[in-house]
Amino acid sequence: MALFDHDGIRFHFETIGEGPGIVFTHGLGGDMLQTKDLMGEVAGHRVLFWDCRGHGETEPVGPPEKFSFAQLAEDLGALLDHVGMKQTVVGGISMGAGISTAFAVRRPERVRALVLVRPAWVDQPTPENLKWLPQVTQLLEKAGPDGDMSRCRSLPEFAPFRDLSAELMEGLEGQLAKPKAHERRERLARMTRSCPITSWSEVEALTMPALVVGNEPDATHPIAMAEEWARRLPNARLAMIPAKSDMDAHRAGFRMHFQKLLEEIEGEVGA
Template sequence: MSQQPRSVRSDDLTIAVEVFGKGPALLFAHSLGSCRHQARQLLQPLAESFQVIVFDQRGHCSSTPVTDQARYDPRRMVGDMVAVLDDVGVPQAIVAGESMGAATALLFATVHPKRVQHLLLIAPTSADEANPASEMITALADFAAQYGLQAAADAVALGAMGRGIPRRIAQVVTAHWSHHQLDSFVAAHRAVPKWVLFDSLSPIAALRMPIGVLGWGGDPTRPLSLARRIAAAARRGRLESAESLAEAAGDPQFYARTIRRLLEG
């Protein structure tokens, strides 16, 4: 059940935050187009062991809409994560993220390594190069701008089915798009796929904390090859892989189970 989010100020924006569970702090940054509600559903099984902190990334769901693409700079979004941890009163946490959130979590770890006990990256999309599917994601943003979020969600479902992904899995991915403000959704989907965090993977090699990486095959927006490269570059890296997005999204226990396994490694 959703609780009333706490409001955290960052960069003249309001970031909506929820905290649940007891134990070591685990901060989770959600993916592009997702929100804290979806993150809560994925991570609820961890509440018995962790203090889970989920939040709406800037421009998403209940956080302040952001229509200026320049304000989706990943370094500014790292600042949002700092503000969230400071507001909750957590000096150090397990820091995790998926897709766009994996990028902000990774950058957070390079900028604030002492605040990261363990880094978990799920289906990373950006590091030393832009998302290889950036043109496809930008086209989705253009389609949404013209026809609306529901039409865009329907188009994603049809496209997924054409790639052999069950419609119900695509609907899991797009289930929370209705929570977003349209212009903010469009701006985020035009800006984020262009992110390039580093010139090389050497900043990852310099990190001393354990780094767990989860990737899966058959997803052009979140290439398994990048997950493998990041895990190989890390001095204390560990890779877990799933066969497909359908395996990950189709099992409500998958994220929690995999996170536990990565933390145990």
């Protein structure tokens, strides 16, 4: 385990391999185990995995108001400086896709290629697909640090969740079961209200190669949102992969499309 001190936070990260850089960022409530599982080692490359502020082994939580795409993109830039990655393939899952985009908008010269896996945010706060997440913050606050799922179900604050689909209920239970979920509850509401971009024009100005990955069914990460991102990015390719319900196929599909992207950008360098 490696640690990096920045802005009063001790960030947990790991690099694997040697060669051109790749950084891959996890989703909301996740940690580097999520990204390491999906991407794994990449032959001939140095891959950086990290736990964002308020996630995984990164401590302390820090000020709640710093849960924003702008701040997490700044954290990412500082970490890339720390490990000496000057130009990098930048990507992530869900929230990690948003952080990657926010970084690319601010520092496009440092992004060799952009990889957005199951994007869930757009240019407006609290998109329809994420409206249930701020309510989880309220539920966690009421349940307290020792609240379990059975206690949560008995609370009045659970009422909005009773009609959730089985898929979204699984997502809710996953968020409630996260390590230190009560202590870190503000990340759900504040990140949902944050935006990785201020307008689509910022995305339309990004010229680096891009891969946008979606799957169905996924109510929190609608395929229409992946299609929108792929349309807006001038040099993007949309890839559809199997759903996470078949994790082996999901993982294999992602790795196939990601390897194709690497071959394309490295072929351009060698041309």
